[in-house]
Amino acid sequence: MSSTTVVCFGDEQFLAYDVALGVLFAEAIEVAEASAEDDQPSWRSELIQRMRVNAALASDFAVVLDEFGADQRTELLSWVQQAGSRLTARGGVSSGEVAGWDVLDGLTLHVRGAGHIAAAPLVELGEAMAQLIAGTLPPAPDGQHWLFGLPSGRCSL
Structure with missing residues (x-):
């Protein structure tokens, strides 16, 4: 089972750690x-339903931002930004709290052993999602892709 998912818009893409994407989208929901x-x-x-699918099954489905209209992308980014602010104010989230979230039809998020x-x-x-949509995401090193959401921060693969 992969621990990453593709986030793409137009011809550009990056990888997201599935735990981070799931938690961020669940909070955004x-x-x-x-x-x-x-x-x-x-x-x-x-x-919101598509976000639920991406949150619960992050490593199984790409986040294809082209599939959303401009208004949807704007709303999605607003929710994601507010979710980030809320998570920052709380100092992050414990695996115990995440375990109680019913994200999609009884499915909870898999946190890969993180406490x-x-x-x-x-x-x-x-x-990074906002920069991808705006066309301002810095290019990854040649022949590599950015990976966002790791506990240690962005890296390239």
Whole structure:
């Protein structure tokens, strides 16, 4: 079982550590659901469901940002940024807390033995998504790809 997933937009991509992506998206879903209004775009619930799939099954499905419209990408990035802020304010999240999250039809997140998931790599992953969409993500070294979300921070493979 792979521990990474591809995040892509246009012709560019990077790899994300599945634990980081799962935790970041799960927290972003909490943000989205807390901010739900009666009059919301029809695509909002579909976007949240796709985020649930990516969070719970991160290493099995790529995050293809091209599949989202511009409004969806903007909303997704807003939720991800707010999730990063919330996680930073809490000092990250414990595996015990994560184990209690029902992300998708009874599925919880697999944290690969981590006792604590720090916020900084999750924030960096969210920033990389924003840079990817904006076209400002620095290129990885020749012949390599960036990997974001590791406890030690970004690296290239």
